[in-house]
Amino acid sequence: MDPKASLTAPNAIREMIRAGDYSGPTNGFVPGFTQCNIVILPKAYAFDFQRYCQNNHDCCPLLATSVNDGEFHLDALGSNIDIRHDVPKYRVLRDGQLVDEVTDIKQIWREDFVTFALASYxxxxxxxxxxxxxxxxxxxxxxxxxxxxxxxxxxxxxxxxxxxxxxxxxxxxxxxxxxxxxxxxxxxxxxxxxxxxxxxxxxxxxxxxxxxxxxxxxxxxxxxxxxxxxxAHLAITRAAPELCIINSPQHMLVTDRPDMDLLIQ
Amino acid sequence: MDPKASLTAPNAIREMIRAGDYSGPTNGFVPGFTQCNIVILPKAYAFDFQRYCQNNHDCCPLLATSVNDGEFHLDALGSNIDIRHDVPKYRVLRDGQLVDEVTDIKQIWREDFVTFALASYxxxxxxxxxxxxxxxxxxxxxxxxxxxxxxxxxxxxxxxxxxxxxxxxxxxxxxxxxxxxxxxxxxxxxxxxxxxxxxxxxxxxxxxxxxxxxxxxxxxxxxxxxxxxxxAHLAITRAAPELCIINSPQHMLVTDRPDMDLLIQ
CATH class of the missing domain: 3.30.2040.10 (PSTPO5379-like domain)
Structure with missing residues (x-):
């Protein structure tokens, strides 16, 4: 499968979302390409959250973690992903409470953010x-x-x-x-x-x-x-970190990685 | 397989090592039960190291991380593991340099230690x-x-x-x-x-x-x-953290988990 093959390809969908032209759910988009739930946390919480996923990988299967703090790319899942724009809708949680739902998080991006991508059902x-x-x-x-x-x-x-x-x-x-x-x-x-x-x-x-x-x-x-x-989302709500960004339900990151490709690593 | 079935069982081997009665290599011990390479790091390095393993899981397959800082059990790999005693020989590295080889690390254990267990070939x-x-x-x-x-x-x-x-x-x-x-x-x-x-x-x-x-x-x-x-050991030597403890080569942690059991999770 070529991730750039058509306008229904992952790359094209992310471009459409990044340009602000689409902010709806991603269900049913390009079946066969992995879609991820996204969790973005300040670094102070990142190690415990990663360890939580590691110890609960049946329910929180971690597909990728951003390599450097503040990095908004996820090269493991696609070559041009910009996680500040590429999710159609984000939820901003402060102290575990939903305070905003936005289509872009560039304005609130921080240098200490760590991004986690979890497999979806x-x-x-x-x-x-x-x-x-x-x-x-x-x-x-x-x-x-x-x-x-x-x-x-x-x-x-x-x-x-x-x-x-x-x-x-x-x-x-x-x-x-x-x-x-x-x-x-x-x-x-x-x-x-x-x-x-x-x-x-x-x-x-x-x-x-x-x-x-x-x-x-x-x-x-x-x-x-x-x-x-x-x-993982529920665990975050209960942990109530000062700030956390997750994707809105059914509004996921569409990656370039075929589901099957992830399994032969 | 019952991990307590005989004196050649994982549990019995760990007891023998914990008692100080054996400090040799673990090659060939109870084939079929997972043996792990161990890395113990101060928490300041733990998130980056875990993220390193996550991003390089082909060469650094992480089987378990201690759940809480300073915890010396690894319940995911065996119910009574005490990582301060259960490896037959440890290497103590300061600033990436080998400074000591010991059979027990209870005396130098710290409350901010995080333990990682990696699969062996x-x-x-x-x-x-x-x-x-x-x-x-x-x-x-x-x-x-x-x-x-x-x-x-x-x-x-x-x-x-x-x-x-x-x-x-x-x-x-x-x-x-x-x-x-x-x-x-x-x-x-x-x-x-x-x-x-x-x-x-x-x-x-x-x-x-x-x-x-x-x-x-x-x-x-x-x-x-x-x-x-x-x-992973080589990466640690090069990162030169102020303190790190690893198992001596071929002196691994013998776990209660059959190799095959780890694969059906």
Whole structure:
């Protein structure tokens, strides 16, 4: 895949966003190219956050960290990324509280900022599609329902949170094949944490997700749960650093890296 | 595998080392259980070092970071590890220079120490054996020859080094099967960086390795090179932090985690 092949290519999408011409969600854009959730923190919090991801890599799979403090490129994910502009919508959090939602963070960029890119659950939707799963089960364009489970992540410094999980309805054969697909592909967020009774992981009402949209579960299917990187966002809200910038939900960084390419490193 | 099954089990070996009864190399001990290279740094260097490993995970695959500063346990790798005692021999480096070699670091332990555990190339020897490779090609008990290549790692902060590679002689069919074994198992250090002409990666005399023992290369085989975590040790020597503790070569931390277990997370 050539990341510059067409106007629907990652590079072209980032240029459009950088120019201020698009500020919407990135769901369904160039399936097969990795989209990332972004966390930008002052350096004082960066080591603990990185260590949190390292110790909770099932729910917070870190794909890249900016190499130098204050650096706004992420060469590991694309040659011309400028993280100050290339996300369609950012949330600015002060002391863990949302204070602003903006399309550009150049004005508030600081020399001590460190950028983290985390894998999104969307990559596994792409894998499931590749393995022939029905798009009603798994569509990269749909926002899955997400729930705050009762499964704790390992606390590191001020960062702790229960794991945020997403739901895909599947029948028994699909569950088996999905676990195979996750194991073979080794895509982040590819192995479920639970299926069957949602109450066992602290979810009492499937129709009221904490994030995303509710989903219809046919009678022959059961709810299957996978971790999502929203766990990291939740941990940050609770750690309440003086300043933090994250992408708005579903407004992710579109990278030049094919999902499959990340897996053969 | 039960890590407490016998006196040759990881737990028993660590107890023997902790009691001061053994201070020799760990090569060949309980094959199949992960052995780690250890790096202990003051917190001031820890974030850059972790970021260095993150950005160079092919040569510095980080298996665990201590969760809290000053913590001497590594629960991710074994329930009762005490990193102040459980490595048979430590090297103490001040400003990058070796100043002491000791069997215990309790006396010099500091509350700002952060411990990093990196995967060793030995795990891939175990995988190769599992896949039926001859032990003359690959024996977990033998120390492979290692060379400082001309392949740079990505610099992060003060940490930079050319990649240190180890050599295993293989014929064409073995090279193909070894790349398959590395790809399927996804064990750290499992994919070669080069084979054929050593000069292409800056190695001019195979009989004079920078570390480890020379190896005989039969006429029908060619040298194949994989990264090793010594890259991290070399980067530390060059960064010259005020204080750093590493394990002596071949004197590694024996963990409770089967090599294969680390791969299904």
């Amino acid at each position: 969307v990559a596994f939707d792409y894998v499931l599609n590749t393995y022939g799963f029905d798009t009603t089960t798994s569509s990269p364009a749909h926002t899955l329902p997400m729930y705050i489970s009762n499964i704790p992540s390992l606390q590191v410094g001020p960062f702790k949170s229960n794991k945020v999980v997403c739901l895909r309805p599947m029948d028994t054969q699909e569950i088996i094949r999905a676990i195979q697909a996750g194991s073979i592909s080794r895509v982040p967020h590819g192995i479920p944490v639970h299926f069957g009774n949602p109450a066992e992981i602290g979810i009492n009402n499937l129709q009221k997700p904490n994030f995303g949209d509710p989903i219809f579960i046919p009678e022959n299917k059961q709810p299957v749960f996978w971790t999502t990187s929203l766990t | 030995v795990a891939f020897d175990y995988v190769l054996n599992t896949y039926g490779f001859d032990t003359t090609t690959s024996s977990p008990a033998h120390t492979l020859p290692m060379y400082i290549s001309n392949i740079p790692s990505l610099q992060v902060g003060p940490f930079k080094s050319n990649k240190v590679v180890c050599l295993r002689p293989m014929d064409t069919q073995e090279i193909i099967r070894a790349i398959q074994a590395g790809s399927i198992s996804r064990v750290p250090h499992g994919i070669p960086v080069h084979f054929g002409n050593p000069a292409e990666i800056g190695i001019n005399n195979l009989q004079k390795p920078n570390f480890g023992d020379p190896i005989f290369i039969p006429e029908n085989k060619q040298p194949v090179f994989w990264t090793t975590s010594l890259t």
